[in-house]
Amino acid sequence: MKPAPFEYYRPETVDEALGLLAEHGSGAKLLAGGQSLVPTMNFRLAQPAVLIDLNALAELEHIEPDGDALRIGAMTRQRQVERSALVAERAPLLHEAVPFIGHPQIRNRGTIGGSIAHADPAAELPVVMLARRARLHVRNRRDARSIPVDEFFTGLFATALGPEEILVDIELPAVPPSTGWAFDEVARRHGDFALVGAAAVVTLDDSGRCRDVRLVFSSVGDGPVLAHEAARQLEGEIPDDAAVRAAAGAAAERDVDPPSDIHASAAYRRQLVRVIGTRVLARAVERARNGSVS
Amino acid sequence: MSQQIPISVNVNGTLYERAVEPRLLLSDFLRHELELTGTHVGCEHGVCGACTVLLDGDAVRSCLLFAVQVDGHGLVTVEGLAPDASSDRLHPLQEAFREAHGLQCGFCTPGFLMTLVAFLEENPHPSEREIREVISGHLCRCTGYQSIVEATKIAARRSA
Numbered sequence A: 001m002k003p004a005p006f007e008y009y010r011p012e013t014v015d016e017a018l019g020l021l022a023e024h025g026s027g028a029k030l031l032a033g034g035q036s037l038v039p040t041m042n043f044r045l046a047q048p049a050v051l052i053d054l055n056a057l058a059e060l061e062h063i064e065p066d067g068d069a070l071r072i073g074a075m076t077r078q079r080q081v082e083r084s085a086l087v088a089e090r091a092p093l094l095h096e097a098v099p100f101i102g103h104p105q106i107r108n109r110g111t112i113g114g115s116i117a118h119a120d121p122a123a124e125l126p127v128v129m130l131a132r133r134a135r136l137h138v139r140n141r142r143d144a145r146s147i148p149v150d151e152f153f154t155g156l157f158a159t160a161l162g163p164e165e166i167l168v169d170i171e172l173p174a175v176p177p178s179t180g181w182a183f184d185e186v187a188r189r190h191g192d193f194a195l196v197g198a199a200a201v202v203t204l205d206d207s208g209r210c211r212d213v214r215l216v217f218s219s220v221g222d223g224p225v226l227a228h229e230a231a232r233q234l235e236g237e238i239p240d241d242a243a244v245r246a247a248a249g250a251a252a253e254r255d256v257d258p259p260s261d262i263h264a265s266a267a268y269r270r271q272l273v274r275v276i277g278t279r280v281l282a283r284a285v286e287r288a289r290n291g292s293v294s
Numbered sequence B: 001m002s003q004q005i006p007i008s009v010n011v012n013g014t015l016y017e018r019a020v021e022p023r024l025l026l027s028d029f030l031r032h033e034l035e036l037t038g039t040h041v042g043c044e045h046g047v048c049g050a051c052t053v054l055l056d057g058d059a060v061r062s063c064l065l066f067a068v069q070v071d072g073h074g075l076v077t078v079e080g081l082a083p084d085a086s087s088d089r090l091h092p093l094q095e096a097f098r099e100a101h102g103l104q105c106g107f108c109t110p111g112f113l114m115t116l117v118a119f120l121e122e123n124p125h126p127s128e129r130e131i132r133e134v135i136s137g138h139l140c141r142c143t144g145y146q147s148i149v150e151a152t153k154i155a156a157r158r159s160a
Helices: A014-026 A035-041 A078-081 A085-088 A094-102 A112-117 A124-131 A228-234 A241-255 A267-291 B026-033 B092-099 B111-120 B128-137 B146-159
Strands: A007-009 A028-031 A050-053 A063-066 A067-074 A136-140 A146-149 A153-155 A165-173 A179-186 A196-204 A212-218 B005-011 B014-020 B054-055 B058-061 B072-077
Touching: A007 A267, A014 A028, A014 A050, A014 A094, A014 A165, A014 A228, A028 A035, A035 A078, A035 B092, A050 A153, A050 B058, A063 B072, A067 A228, A078 A094, A078 A112, A085 B005, A094 A124, A094 A179, A112 A124, A124 A179, A124 A196, A179 A267, A212 A267, A228 A241, A228 A267, A241 A267, B005 B128, B014 B111, B054 B111, B058 B111, B092 B111, B092 B146, B111 B128
Parallel strands: A007 A050, A028 A050, B005 B072
Antiparallel strands: A063 A067, A067 A165, A136 A146, A136 A165, A179 A196, A196 A212, B005 B014, B054 B058, B054 B072
């Protein structure tokens, strides 16, 4: 269990990293926290010829307000996100979700951008990004662009990032008043991969009806899965217990197509979508009524 | 292809300078290059926690880092816990492990100790639930965890 040989670079600036990526092409891999990449290299499932280590890029490690939005640098450690008062205040959904990622030892190294770019369907951060309508800021040697999260996750471990692009910054937009949020997941043991995880963000209008609903699941598809049908059912409605249960039921029946594997059958995952979906929607609605932000 | 990169790293207060191949894992660097074999290697994919060390004070898996990445940084391994290498005195957490039978075969113990030392520093009076949560990233096949939890509580009480 040792990685195959590779050439190693540790650029000091994003520009230098982008230059190296352009130069070495598809044989190069970017090393962020390494908590997913290094195990796959130890198993030799990944054998990159070149490793570009992003850990010296201090310019990508920050958490700061941007107007009413929040900006988080891609190389910010998950542990820093977990401990940030600013994240707790402006992005409590993210704050609630981060402790579910692996273990503290993993979060000490793992980065927010690394997990998003890796796009593991069982991961927590892609789910939160989708629920929170994040914008992913990326760069190549010549250009910068920002990708709405709805276009970012494109398949199993696949994203809209181009071969010469690096994810540099995550933007979480401000949310309207009367918005509530919740994250939960079920795993065999704390820190294991989620059998199913779920995030909900619900905005109510003045009459207490759902104006906007985002319900997202992990581990039930090729990437984070946005429950369109559940949202369509709830929008414009009073989210009482029956409506919330019906919406989570619709998600289980129509929005997800969960896999069967050694950890859980498809039928069990569907049942978890129903149960956890109900739970996060109900908690998000309650927080929305109490005037929280997500 | 055999690129050799010079690194300089402080381990348990001693500065080491070596040239390493990039693919050398930090766990293997500690064991084979520095002969600090207290850091154990279990699964080599970040699941078992046996190889946990402190990197600039934070508990991390040494099997998920390359030695080249710790150039210029500071590490503490289990060899660095006891206050004075020349005496028999142990770190208070190690003492508590001994008293509460927090180990049997001892393979997983260095990893547990490193995680718990960092944890107790940050949270000196943890609840049992918090202790169980923080050790969820470690596998022990002997103790059933109960005596490890007890040892942690003893160490926390003593530091009060």
